[in-house]
Amino acid sequence: MPPDSDEIGGLAGWAVGLMETIGGPGAGLAVFLENLFPPIPSEVILPLAGFAARVGHLSLVEAVVWTTVGSVLGAWVLYAAGAWLGHDRVRTLITKIPLLEVEDVDKTTAWFAKHGNKAVFFGRMVPLFRSFISLPAGTERMNFALFTVLTLTGSLIWNGLFIGAGYLLGANWQRVEPYSAVFQYIVIALVVFFVIRFIVKRIRRTRTA
Numbered sequence: 001m002p003p004d005s006d007e008i009g010g011l012a013g014w015a016v017g018l019m020e021t022i023g024g025p026g027a028g029l030a031v032f033l034e035n036l037f038p039p040i041p042s043e044v045i046l047p048l049a050g051f052a053a054r055v056g057h058l059s060l061v062e063a064v065v066w067t068t069v070g071s072v073l074g075a076w077v078l079y080a081a082g083a084w085l086g087h088d089r090v091r092t093l094i095t096k097i098p099l100l101e102v103e104d105v106d107k108t109t110a111w112f113a114k115h116g117n118k119a120v121f122f123g124r125m126v127p128l129f130r131s132f133i134s135l136p137a138g139t140e141r142m143n144f145a146l147f148t149v150l151t152l153t154g155s156l157i158w159n160g161l162f163i164g165a166g167y168l169l170g171a172n173w174q175r176v177e178p179y180s181a182v183f184q185y186i187v188i189a190l191v192v193f194f195v196i197r198f199i200v201k202r203i204r205r206t207r208t209a
Contacts, residue, residue: 082138
């Protein structure tokens, strides 16, 4: 039997409770919320969904389909938020944030115009970026059908890998998490490094000016 929500604490336990209560749709809802609130760990939800499929609480196809539907719906919400903000509003907001300049928005826009398709597709397989990449896609009004296809395929690969691992590992499904956690820590460390580097360079440039 998969562990119940009392055996796993915090947000992961809450997600497990959803799966215990409503099965596949619960896994989809948990992944949908994970897109909006990244602290909910998909690295726990997905392998657990695979284990639940192995013991017969839902089929493997249901697990993959429902979690992918949750991923796409969550991405749509963030895309809509980015579209509501819009490019011009983002430019205005940037001018009010210390150390950031309007040219930073222009550079980001140019980069997204060139690499946006790859960013959305591969971003679905990278912690943190999995959620946030939808915002600039909406802000820059990326073709919605293309955005949906890229999100669907990228999420299908990510979800399928973790659900498949949970299915194959069975009762040892939780062994997936340490490996994914290392990947997440690497991503976070890189983000922190580049943010600090940007801040230091911008402060130096401001002092020189």
